[in-house]
Amino acid sequence: MTNRIFYNGNIYxxxxxxxxxxxMYIEGDKIKFIGSxxxxxxxxxxxxxxIDLNKKTVVPGFIDSHIHLLAYGNSLSQVNLSGCKSINEVIEVSKKFIMDNHVDPKKWLVGFGWNQENFDCKRMLTKYDLDKISRDIPIVFRRACFHISTCNSKALELAGITKNTVIEGGExxxxxxxxxxxxxxxxxxxxxxYIPKATRGYKKELVLKGLEKLSSYGITGIHTDDLGKDNGGLEMLDIYKELDMEDKLSVRVYIQSRITSFDEAKNYFDVGFNKYxxxxxxxxxxxxxxxxxxLGGQTAAMNKPYENSTENGIALFTQDELDKIVDLAHVNDVAVVIHAIGDKTIxxxxxxxxxxxxxxxxxxxxxxxxxxxxxxKEALEKIKENNILAYIQPIFVASDSKVVEKRVGKERAKYSYNWKTLNDDGVLLTFGTDSPVESPNPYENIYCAVTRKDLEGKPEDGFLPEQHLTVEESIRAYTISSSYASxxxxxxxxxxxxxxxxxxxxSDNIFEVEKDKIKNINCVMTVKGGKIVFDN
Incomplete structure (x- = not known):
């Protein structure tokens, strides 16, 4: 057990x-004293x-309340298309990735992060675009939202997908x-x-790779849903237990177990996972x-059709199915967190x-x-009345502010990302990034919360600027509020x-730096349980 003093800091x-x-005087993994x-x-x-902090600003470790750790670790070795401004750039970046990484034609090429709203032509990627990259390598590129994928002809052929293919809950x-x-x-x-699954050993490597990167941002805790059956389910539980026993978790991990049906929920409680x-x-x-x-993919479930469309999006549960799962969890004292973007699902x-x-x-x-x-307005009031927590991702405003009015019209857009209203009404907000959908960088996330702008500073006055949060409110949402949620x-x-x-x-005083410069702040040291897990 190591005891340390950290002094001469600006400790918030x-x-x-x-x-x-x-x-602060740290005794083992806990704070013994904090003061002057x-x-x-x-x-x-x-x-x-x-350790002399040299007047640096110190904040509690950030806790990302919505992340996909295994997918994030995996994304670090996939084609990152988030910066592409055209379809031609997607093609060129992908060809370069194939060359630089000597991609085997027999293996799948997976990419993520593309967003047609960033393209000059404003249209989605199609198989015809991906066929220009390769017609021999099966390719699947996931849109930024991870709710839409585009495949090339080879991938469709291997998966047996044709114009007649029908699947419940998808299109x-x-x-x-x-x-x-x-x-x-x-x-x-x-x-x-059809994409070969990672071996147990490789999944463990991906988790460690993701944790190392998260530590470099000053993140000391996460809420992640890595126990979904598509991630390996119980195997991931064993991996996390093993890493915990080996003292290799540089970030504290709180699991949100992803469930897709009432039968899965019932099995969860029958087996006794809630007792762990x-x-x-x-x-x-x-x-x-x-x-x-x-929203971007127009698959969020809406009460009324999208603008200039007859489509309402896709609700993945019926009301009855949702009621039964929530009822079962509630009586067993287990919280349910529901991904809900459209007003119908909310x-x-x-x-x-x-x-x-x-x-x-x-x-x-x-x-x-x-x-x-x-x-x-009605939903906001009910969220307040029922003390429902709001897990928000401010970084989403960077991309969605460009499309929200196009998707749902001006009237409905007024009620998008109403963070200030929720906060002022006493609703507890927790901050997350949904990484790898977005970067897990907490400073970019806070910048978006405070300015309501994208990372290029647009729109100049911010999107619905009256809904911005303060730095203090953002830090609380990223720390003590995320702790409350768990x-x-x-x-x-x-x-x-x-x-x-x-x-x-x-690196800088986040409370005094110009708001537009918050996104440029870096973490210079991360301490978790008294141990220095990152030191720049």
Whole structure:
């Protein structure tokens, strides 16, 4: 056990009084004392090491409340298309990736991050575009939202997908009697099952690779849904247990178990996963339900059709199915977090939570809505009345602000990403990034929350600027509020005596730097449980 003093800092504690301290004495993995440089002197004789913070700003370690760790680790070795501004650039970047990485023609080429709204032509990738990259290598490129994939002809052939293919909860796009290569929602699974799955050992490597990168951002905790059956299910549980026993989790992992049906939910409780205690480094938590798709891909479920369309998106559960799963979880004291972007799915989630809370009022469960994007005045009020948590991803405003009015019209767009309204109404907000859908960089995320702009500074005044949050509100959402969502606010999320010593040392004072420069801040040191896990 190592005892350390960190002094001469600008330590933002996020305690109930927003106290700013100068020094901390860390005994083992917990904070023993926090206060002034003068007061810390009495602990010098007990310290194994003393570190001068050189007036740097310190905040509690960031806790990303919505991330996909295994997928993020995997994305670090896939074709990243997020920066592509044209379809030609997608083709050239992909060809270069094939050359630089000596891609075997017998293996699948997987990419992610493309967004047609960033292209000069504003159209989706099709199989005809991907065929220009290769007609021999099977290719699947996932859109930025991960709710739509585009495949080339070889991938469609191997998966047996034709113009007549039909799948529940998804769509295979067909134009003029031919497949376009665009697969929406569950249709993507028709191809995914043919992509060779990572071995157990490789999955472990991917997790470690992802954790190392997250630590470099000052992230000390995450909520991730890596126990879905498409990620290896129980095998991932064993991998996390193993990494915990080996003391290799540089980030604390809170699992949201992704479930796709009532039968899966029933099995979850029958087996007793909800009884797993875990440790301060790894534990099983809430149940995650994928309620609908994405706004950009027009698969988020809406009460009324999209603008200039007859389509309402795709709801992945019926109200009855959702009610049954939430009811079962609630009576077992397990929180449910529901991915809901469209107003229809948000309304469905609220109804399910309301029913369970009224039926079992003695059970105090912290349910939440993930994304919580296209709301309504009525929905916002009900979220407040029922103490439903809002898991938000401010970085989404960077891309969605460009398309929201096109997708849902001006009136409905007014109720998108209403963070300030929720916060001022007392709704607890937690910050996440949905990485690898977006970068896990917390400084870009906070910048978007505070400015409501994209990373290029547009629009100049911000999208619905009256809905911006302050830096202080954003830091709380990223730390103590995310801890509350996992029932851990008493052990982490703020820098106070008796709590875990998880914190990030920043390159600049995030509270004083110009708002437009917040996105340029870096982490210079990350400490998790008193151990320095990243030092730049």
């Amino acid at each position: 504690t996020v305690d109930k009084n927003n106290t700013v301290a100068e020094a 440089n003068k007061d810390i002197e009495k602990y010098e004789h007990m310290a194994d090491g003393i 295979v796009d067909v134009v003029e009697g031919d497949t376009t290569g665009i697969l929406r929602e569950n249709a993507s699974n028709l191809v995914e099952i 205690i875990g440790s301060e480094n790894f534990k099983l938590g809430s149940i995650k339900l994928l309620g609908d798709g994405s 309304d469905m989630a609220i109804k399910s939570f309301e029913k369970a809370m009224k039926k079992y009022p003695e059970h105090k469960v912290r349910h939440g809505i993930v994304h919580c994007q296209i709301t309504s 029932y851990e606010e008493n052990i982490k999320g703020s820098l106070e005596a008796g709590k875990l010593a998880d914190f990030a040392v920043l």
